[in-house]
Amino acid sequence: MSSKLFLLLEYLALSSVILFQLEPRLGASNNITRCIDEEREALLTFKQSLVDEYGVLSSWGSEDGQKDCCKWRGVRCSNTTGHVKVLNLRTSDYEFARRKFLKGKISPALLKLRGLRHLDLSKNDFGGSPVPEFIGSSQQIEVVSQLHSLKTLVLRWCYLPPINPSFIWLFNLSTSIETLDLSDNHLPSSSVYPWLFNLSRNILHLDLGFNHLQGSIPKAFQHMVSLRFLSLASNELEGGIPKFFGNMCSLNQLYLPRNKLSGQLSELIQNLSSGCTVNSLEGLCLYANDITGPIPDLGRFLSLKVLKLGENHLNGTINKSLSHLFKLETLSLDGNSFTGVISETFFSNMSNLQMLFLADNSLTLKLSHDWVPAFQLKWLSLASCKMGPHFPNWLQTQNQLISLDISNIGISDTIPDWFWDLSIELFFLNLSNNHISGKLPDLSVLKSDDIVIDISSNNFDGPIPPLPSNSTFLNLSKNKFSGSITFLCSIVKNTWNIFDLSSNLLSGGLPDCWLNFNSLSILNLANNRFSGKIPDSMGFLHNIRTLSLHNNRLNGELPSSLKNCSKLRVLDLRKNALFGEVPTWVGGSLQNLIILSLKSNNFHGNIPFQLCHLAFIQVLDLSLNNISGKIPKCFSNFSMMIQEKSSNPIIGLANEILVVPGYIYYFRYLDNVLLTWKGSEHEYKSTLGFVKYLDLSSNKLCEAIPEEITDLVGLTALNLSRNNLTGLIPPKIGQLKSLDFLDLSRNHFSGNIPSSLSLLSGLSVLDLSYNSLSGKIPLGTQLQSFNASVYAGNLELCGLPLPNKCADEESTPSPGRDDDANTLEDEDDQFITLGFYVSLTLGFFVGFWGVCGTLMLNRSWRYGYYNFLTGMKDWLYAAAAMNKSNL
The missing domain is CATH 3.80.10.10 (Ribonuclease Inhibitor)
Structure with a gap:
């Protein structure tokens, strides 16, 4: 669903009320x-x-x-x-x-x-x-x-x-x-x-939002003297707020979010406060623009009920004048760079406040344990503010909450029992990325429709409690839940869209009742201890787009029923004990796949040519199996790997909305995958859409690399290492100019390293070791910058960075000052022969004993030499004394 739906519905309730x-x-x-x-x-x-x-x-x-x-x-x-x-x-x-x-x-x-x-x-x-x-x-x-x-x-x-x-x-x-x-x-x-x-x-009411309006805000609005409501949301408007808005005495609601408005906030506010609008304005939304600076004094806007300044470039501390806006019902300052401490006195006059959004700022909230707020909130978002380590006790007074986001606020505590009684009416709950421990109560008592629950990345343990069947988003990942999930079969009817239990301690077999979960779009059960076979009933997940079962103990063959999951975009089954041949229906029926990972299983047989039908594939990982045969030439049909750029870095359910009567909320789920890069595994999530990755390593593939592989010019990583591949490295491999990672090591490649390889200026990882390559390593800054280990095990390779020089390098000095110096040193060394050392020894004996031996044997010469040295000393002393006296 388009993100525009969320933005449109953001003010739907308010505009509808005004309209009617x-x-x-x-x-x-x-x-x-x-x-x-x-x-x-x-x-x-x-x-x-x-x-x-x-x-x-x-x-x-x-x-x-x-x-x-x-x-x-x-x-x-x-x-x-x-x-x-x-x-x-x-x-x-x-x-x-x-x-x-x-x-x-x-x-x-x-x-x-x-x-x-x-x-x-x-x-x-x-x-x-x-x-x-x-x-x-x-x-x-x-x-x-x-x-x-x-x-x-x-x-x-x-x-x-x-x-x-x-x-x-x-x-x-x-x-x-x-x-x-x-x-x-x-x-x-x-x-x-x-x-x-x-x-x-x-x-009276004009809404032109979500169109393609460009340029500055037209002056035509100044003639609409009766206008009460104006929305120009989500267009491409630039500049600031015209001064004539300050003289529109009837203007009650001004919505300008999601544009390209810029300038200092103080200047924009000055244009609104210069006339009668300051008395009439109740709603001001400048959300998601390019506005800068601190919040100015807003104390004159005493009628203001809605103030949305989130997702701009505002900074500084939050102006205390906001605390005097006693009619304020909605305050949104999230997604800026505000700093400082907010105490309970800031909220003392805000008895009408219903929506508070302060998330994603560097704010510290110092609220006493026994504080009783004057307001009753319905929406609260404090994500990434500093509030811990204790669970905020003042929430106990907020019995009208329907949406709560206190993720990543530093809580390291258990959740008090009163909180779950309070949460019955919630439709959005985000406690993720804290250090909350303890066990979860029965969550099936939650009443709202389309509930979103995210308690991921905490320390919850014990069995998973009963879950609400009317939920749309359930993320319990990265905790310590244990036991089986057979309880799922007792849920006959549900509205689940996203279900994530990954990275827990869950065990047992996967339940065989997925017929009841046909609304699922994302199912993630990875990084647990599940065993047994993949149940046939997973084929009833007709709307599934992401199925992630990696890093478990699953065995058996892939059930053919999965071919009915034709909407699959991500199928991640790596690190299990699955076996059999790679099914031909994967390519024939799952043609929407973007990510396919069968890594670290026991698949055997040839790579089916039907995989070539996966035109949208961006990550194909068949590594660490027992796959044999040739690399199909038709891999050149991978259209997305041919494209050098990707328009969207995200793969997943982004820009999704949750709709509850009268309210809306925005959430998204990002798919992620672990890819081997530079010798270790790295998680790709927010940039996964930019990755074009082909890994067939550690199998039993044979014969030559098909030249058609070089058509995949969008590839960022190619790993064919640890196979039985033979022949030449394709001469046109330099066409893969997007490559950052290339590993062809531990095969049987022969011949020269293609000169085109030196053209890959973006290559940061290269491994050609342990093949049968020969000849000179092509000259180029990139190939000479790698460590010599990159070329190890190729006994007939020569040239930098290897120590062994090529035949033409022995007679032709290499360019460069250091090489010239070494050459001169080598030429000088040719004169230092055995005769030189003999002459040096004889000269020492003749010189030393010719002088010192004579003085030792002849007393008169010895006395004479002594008197000469004494006289020389006296002369030097006298000369020094005279010079000193003259000075």
Whole structure:
């Protein structure tokens, strides 16, 4: 599901409340039992133009019991005239998350609803339907005059085509329109901006969010003097907040999140506080922009109820003026660089606070053990703040919580019993990345729908308790849970989407009741002690996208039922005791695979050519098995390995949403895999999508490397070591210019090292050792920079960095100053012969004994020599004394 859905729904509850506050309550009267025949037929004609796969309009019919269109779903009539006044076919958040919406075309028959005041068709798929044309085509001007009563037009998320600017006159005539919502239709600036100059001055609610608006915020908004609600969320707007916003005295809600707005926050706030807007503004959302600086004084915005400044580049301490905003209901400062300490006095005036988001800052919360907050929170996110080591006792007073994230806050404690009584109404609970110990209670008592529970990376132990069947995300990984998981077979019906029990101490066989879990998208049971065979019923996981069973004690062959899991993208079965041949259906039926790891098992036989159908494969690891035969030439069909770049670094369920009536939450699950790199295993998670990895090492593969392998120019790692491969290293191996890791060691390769290998400037790991390579190592900075061990065991290789020189190097001096010096030293050494040492010895004896021997034997010469030395000493002394005296 697109992340835009989360961002759109972020303010859905608030905007919907405002929208319907602007509309008078319309309902069918008990006195009107029949709608107008012409309008009933118009609605039925409209229904015929739609594709209703889920029976959304099942109440619309022509049978006797269904003729009163005022009782149809989404239809409301006037209690005096019987005319249809409201047509609301908005798809609910719950239905939209499950793609249960209407499709098709919008019939012009709706134009016969002359009294229509409120039209809402949002979150349906009317792709390509020319809505503006059906409302304002040149063939029906007289029709437009019939729509003068229309006050609300909501076409949110209807996949509208770009609006033709020639129809902008529509809103010149429709001066009654007060609410217009065209959000999330991918409309460009050229399509939308011309409308802004022609909109009625009476418009109260305008939502243009989630389109493709670019440039600075247009000045056209300053003419909409009645505007109360404005959303330009999730566009590509740049610059700051124009000063004219400060003079819009009716402006109540200003939503500008997810744009490219920049500048100092103090300057933006100054533009808003310079006029009357400071008194009217209740909601200000600048979430996820490029705004910098500290928080300025906001004490003048006394009406402010919603303040969202998260995911910017704000810094410094949190301004104390926020503590004076006593009407504040939502405070979002998460994802910035705030520092400092927040004490309980900061919250003393915030009795209305319901949503508090301070996550992902360098904040320390010093809150006393017996603190009783003035507020009652519903949403709380303090992830990665500093609060431990004790479990926050003040949470006991928060009995309205529905969402709690206190992950990675430094708790090293057990969870008190009162917390689980408090948690019954929670639909989102994240306690991950702490050091919480103890046992979990019965979690099946949690009441909410689509519950998210993440207690991973703690020290919980004991058996896994009963789990809620109405959960969508369950992550209990990286704890110390033990025992079997046979309890799963007692869960007959569930809504689980993600289930992660990896890295625990669980044992026993895998249960054979997966038919009951057909909504699962991710199942991770890796790093446990499970044994036995993979059960056949796993083939009923028709929606599974990630199946990770690695590092267990599973045996037997792969069940053929897994071929029914055609949506699989990640299949990780490494480090088990599985055997048999690699099934041909893996390539034939699982063609969406991105990651396939069968490493460290007992598979044998040839690599089936059907694997070549895996066009999306990015990681293929068949290493440490008993696979024989040749490397298939058709590996060149791996399309993703041919592409040098990947657009998405993440593999997994990213940008997913959880929808609960009236609320939304965002979560994601990142797939990960351990890959052998530089001699050890490394986990790849947030960058896994960038990895292109082919590992066939430690098998019994034979014959030559097919030249087609060199077509995989996107490969970042290629490991064919420890096989029986022969022949030459492909001459075109230098085409693999994305390679960072290449290991061809311990095979039987012969011939020269291809000169093209020296072109791989990004190569950081190379191993060609223990082959039968010969000749000179190609010159190039990269190949000479490796340690000599990279080339060990190739007795006929020569040249740097090996010590043995090639034949042409002995007569031709190598370039470089150091080599020249060595050459000169070698040439000098040629003159130091045996005669040189004999002459040196004779010279010593003649010189020494010729002088010293004569002085020892002749007394008069000895005395004379002594007197000479004494006189020389006296002369030097006298000369020194005279020089000293002169100075």
